[in-house]
Amino acid sequence: MRAQPHPAGRRRRRRRHAGRRRPERGRSALRVGLAYDIGGRGDRSFNDSAAAGLEQAISDLGLQQANTRELAAAENESEDAAATRLRQLVADGFNPIVAVGFKYATATQTVAAENPGVQFAIVDDNTVDLPNVTPLVFAEEQGSFLVGAAAALKTQSCHIGFVGGVESPLIQKFEAGYVAGARAVAPDIVIDIDYISPAGDFSGFNDSARGTEVARGQLDGGADVIYHAAGASGQGVFEAVNAANTAESPKEAIGVDSDQYNTIEPPVNQVIITSMLKRVDIAVFNYINAVAGGSTASIPDAFDLAVDGVGYSTTGGRIDDITGDLDAYKAAIIGGEIQVPTTP
Numbered sequence: 001m002r003a004q005p006h007p008a009g010r011r012r013r014r015r016r017h018a019g020r021r022r023p024e025r026g027r028s029a030l031r032v033g034l035a036y037d038i039g040g041r042g043d044r045s046f047n048d049s050a051a052a053g054l055e056q057a058i059s060d061l062g063l064q065q066a067n068t069r070e071l072a073a074a075e076n077e078s079e080d081a082a083a084t085r086l087r088q089l090v091a092d093g094f095n096p097i098v099a100v101g102f103k104y105a106t107a108t109q110t111v112a113a114e115n116p117g118v119q120f121a122i123v124d125d126n127t128v129d130l131p132n133v134t135p136l137v138f139a140e141e142q143g144s145f146l147v148g149a150a151a152a153l154k155t156q157s158c159h160i161g162f163v164g165g166v167e168s169p170l171i172q173k174f175e176a177g178y179v180a181g182a183r184a185v186a187p188d189i190v191i192d193i194d195y196i197s198p199a200g201d202f203s204g205f206n207d208s209a210r211g212t213e214v215a216r217g218q219l220d221g222g223a224d225v226i227y228h229a230a231g232a233s234g235q236g237v238f239e240a241v242n243a244a245n246t247a248e249s250p251k252e253a254i255g256v257d258s259d260q261y262n263t264i265e266p267p268v269n270q271v272i273i274t275s276m277l278k279r280v281d282i283a284v285f286n287y288i289n290a291v292a293g294g295s296t297a298s299i300p301d302a303f304d305l306a307v308d309g310v311g312y313s314t315t316g317g318r319i320d321d322i323t324g325d326l327d328a329y330k331a332a333i334i335g336g337e338i339q340v341p342t343t344p
Helices: 008-018 046-061 079-091 102-114 140-154 169-185 208-220 231-244 280-293 320-334
Strands: 032-036 068-072 097-100 120-123 133-136 159-166 190-197 225-229 252-257 272-278 310-312
Touching: 032 046, 032 079, 046 068, 046 097, 046 252, 046 280, 068 079, 079 097, 079 102, 097 102, 097 280, 102 120, 102 133, 120 280, 133 280, 140 169, 140 225, 140 252, 140 272, 140 310, 140 320, 159 169, 159 208, 159 231, 169 190, 169 225, 169 320, 190 208, 208 225, 208 231, 225 231, 225 272, 231 252
Parallel strands: 032 068, 032 097, 097 120, 120 133, 159 190, 159 225, 225 252, 252 272
Antiparallel strands: 272 310
16 A cells, blocks of 8 residues: 555546536535544644644634544554445545545545545545545655754764654655665664564554664664654654663654654653654645635645655754754755655
8 A cells, every 4th residue: 555656647637637626615514524543633643643634624714623523543453444434434424534544545445436426535645546535645755854864963873763663665765764864964874774563564553662662672772863653652762762861871762743842741752852744734734625615736746845745843952953954955855956765
């Protein structure tokens, strides 16, 4: 279920439909359903970012709270369960429906084909080729490049780490960008790469204990800055870094998706020097607003650095001394001088 580049036919087809405006629907009358990935609302990361987009729609567009529904996936559930969740939202009259995560790809393909009058969006997948499905995908590798550069600029041991939740093509985009950014700064830097669970086992996104165990192994091996792309398991990564952090031997962490300095409770958040921002909130809000306006033509093919779809946070002031370097890399990526890899 890798988020593949749009095939040529897909691009032509999207443009053909883009010119057709559906009748505008009153924003307050929309009934919006969100189907979350594992961890659901409260994961302090990916799902919470999607929830923030829904909350912004309630605040800014007058969407009624009573006209929203949020359902979440369970660990190791069947593909049928994902489809059943989407069908439940359809049956209860929700339209549009946002599927949060690439694990919904097959379910979205099936349920959207069954219900051509219902609008769907899917986060992190662009393989569903139907006129009523809008992909919301991101250039995760670009944002990860910037925090990889930050890690290399901040490490004192020239040894950093990456903890992925599930060894899937999507999370490998984070890895690839992070490694490229770090090596742009320090070509000889040592980078430890570990995944909590293998491909197909999504428990790696919701296993804080394993996050702690994996991060502790990297810290014991000499890494002093660790970036995670592991959903709710990132809490365990932060706890491991916090426990190992001392004045004599500082240890630091990098968050993902949301500004995790603001979502992780103190004192653990004090080890977070930056987060790779993946603006799922902006994507979800823009999609809801576009549906209400009658056309999704304004949704970009990918939310990248050029549209601030990805980026990095500065909360806490821990990287204020290197933002000039990071912004120079950002400009080089946007300008095409740096091509960031999407695979390790």
